[in-house]
Amino acid sequence: MVDKITAVIITFNPEVDLLIRQFNSLVNQVDQIIYVDNHSSIQFKEQLISDKIKFIFNNENLGLGKAQNQGINLAFKEGASHVILFDQDSIADQDLVKELINTEKQFVNNNIKVALIGPAIYNNYNNPPTIAKVVKTLGWNIIQEYLNKSVVEVAYCIASGSLISKEAFINVGDINEDLFIDALDLEWCLRAKSKGYKILQNPSAKIFHQLGNGSNDKILSHSTKREFYICRNNILLIKMKHIPLGYRIRKAVLTPLRPLKALMKFKLNYVFAGIKGILNGI
Known part of the structure; x- marks a missing residue:
């Protein structure tokens, strides 16, 4: 079976120049790009021209979870074997998709159930961009560490840049729309782990992402x-x-x-x- 990879990108009043950079970083790596817009006041459709693109425009902000489900379910309906999720402020490295899909094949061929594979996340707010730690254990004490050269099993990873197969998504279920915007990726990953799946991160796959708003304060870094x-x-x-x-x-x-x-x-x-x-x- 030939893999068909669809990028699902959620937008809400995006920086158009950054969105174009993201498109250029992805267009040659995927078979299709689906943009789901949560009622932006900014016009950007005319800036993105490709026969690979489909748009969903919502009449109100339905939340990140609902928008992700819309894009994912459309992708699978149209024959995608995998989706790769993106926030509007993430830029893909040139070998991102190849690295993620090859990693999945390696584990699946060894009869290991994989729900999601994420990349190394580089924070674009720092110059030069700095790599974010991964979360290995999620309990009372949260254990974080930097990626080395090996693929590692993690507790969860952020949605942006993450590859999910159709089979895994069907078995784990839709993104939890009730959460609206925060902890969607965490909840889905932990739900997948409760069903016997693994969550992986590959240091050779990279995205450049804007974490928070540039502030180091855990509260004031968000609205x-x-x-x-x-x-x-x-x-x-x-x-x-x-x-x-x-x-x-x-x-x-x-x-x-x-x-x-x-x-x-x-x-x-x-x-x-x-x-x-x-x-x-x-």
Whole structure:
């Protein structure tokens, strides 16, 4: 069976120049590109010309999870064997797709169930870009380390740049749309692991991605809207049995401290967003 790879890219008021750079980095690596736009006020369709492209334009912001499911399900309906997910601010290295698909074949040929393979993530906010650590263990204590030269099993990895086969997606299920924007990739990966699948990262596959907004502050690196969803979704994750118990305990202890930390920095808008998110999650 010949592999057919479709890139699914979710957009919401993207930087058009960056989107064009992303398109140029991907167009020769995949068979199809599906853009799912969550009601942007920015026009960009005319800037992206290729017979490989399909667009889905939503009449409102339906959230990242819903948009990803729209693109993924269309890709598989049209014959894709795999999808590779992208945020609008990620640039693919020239051998990204080849490295990911070859890694999957290596493991699958050894009868190992693979749900998702992610690349090494380089933070574009740093000059030169710096590699992000991978999460090896996700419990009360989170163990992170830098990739070496080998493919490594991880607890989860971010969606952008990640390759998922049709078989794995059908067995694991759709992206959790209720989470809207935050922790979608984490929840899906942990759900896959609970079904006996492995989550892998390949250091030879690379993307260049904008992590947060350039700030090192774990709260202020995102908008207040994102802070609402982080706090709300932390509470929702606590209720899910396939999330490791240690991690659920960690979130139960640390999530209420986020508004307190914001208060200590006199960021009242973040305080209110965090409290509202916690109450909504409860």
